Amino acid sequence: ALSRFTKRGYKRGKKKLFNPMSRYMGDKHVVLTGATAGLGKASAEFLAYRGAKLTLVVRNREKGRELVADLKARTGNRNIRLEIADLSLMADVDKVIANLSKRGEPVDVLINNAGALFNPRQETKEGLEQSFALLLLGPYRLTEGLRPLLKAAADAHGEARVINVVSGGMYTQKLRVFDLQNAEDKYSGSVAYARCKRGLMI
Numbered sequence: 408a409l410s411r412f413t414k415r416g417y418k419r420g421k422k423k424l425f426n427p428m429s430r431y432m433g434d435k436h437v438v439l440t441g442a443t444a445g446l447g448k449a450s451a452e453f454l455a456y457r458g459a460k461l462t463l464v465v466r467n468r469e470k471g472r473e474l475v476a477d478l479k480a481r482t483g484n485r486n487i488r489l490e491i492a493d494l495s496l497m498a499d500v501d502k503v504i505a506n507l508s509k510r511g512e513p514v515d516v517l518i519n520n521a522g523a524l525f526n527p528r529q530e531t532k533e534g535l536e537q538s539f540a541l542l543l544l545g546p547y548r549l550t551e552g553l554r555p556l557l558k559a560a561a562d563a564h565g566e567a568r569v570i571n572v573v574s575g576g577m578y579t580q581k582l583r584v585f586d587l588q589n590a591e592d593k594y595s596g597s598v599a600y601a602r603c604k605r606g607l608m609i
Contacts, residue, residue: 435460438514440464446520455479457488466491475489508552526596
């Protein structure tokens with residue numbers, strides 16, 4: 408599995424496995440976290456071009472507004488909303504859940520993409536280790552909180568999906584269920600990242 412995350416693995420997969428999505432998404436509501444950079448931004452653009460109703464969950468309000476304006480202008484998709492939240496804070500995660508639940512629109516696809524690598528070890532103002540909070544607990548809590556909206560989409564359209572964005576580095580670490588907050592041993596941001604991504608996959 409780890410070899411698929413190498414340059415050779417990518418080139419091989421691109422030839423045989425990576426089929427472009429051509430389906431029109433105008434009847435689907437997609438919630439995407441971490442949309443202002445990297446893979447999240449590319450996904451937001453890709454989905455906007457295919458007409459998806461997008462809810463982008465971002466930490467930086469200014470970057471989020473710039474992204475939404477740019478996507479609307481370039482893709483012609485006017486159905487793009489913004490939720491501002493630091494997903495390492497469970498209070499912010501709960502706020503997103505409450506806002507989306509109040510709106511009541513079924514969620515066809517939830518993409519847990521937001522991520523960052525922290526060095527040295529840091530804790531959030533809620534007392535949680537930051538990698539654990541952002542990469543594992545936050546997406547889990549968001550997914551569980553949106554379960555009724557995912558079920559509503561599945562009931563209406565026959566299916567709903569949750570996509571957890573992980574990393575090849577997760578294959579280098581075991582999940583340590585008694586140390587999810589990376590408190591033991593000498594702290595390494597890359598090790599904490601890999602452990603949390605493995606936990607998210609599991």
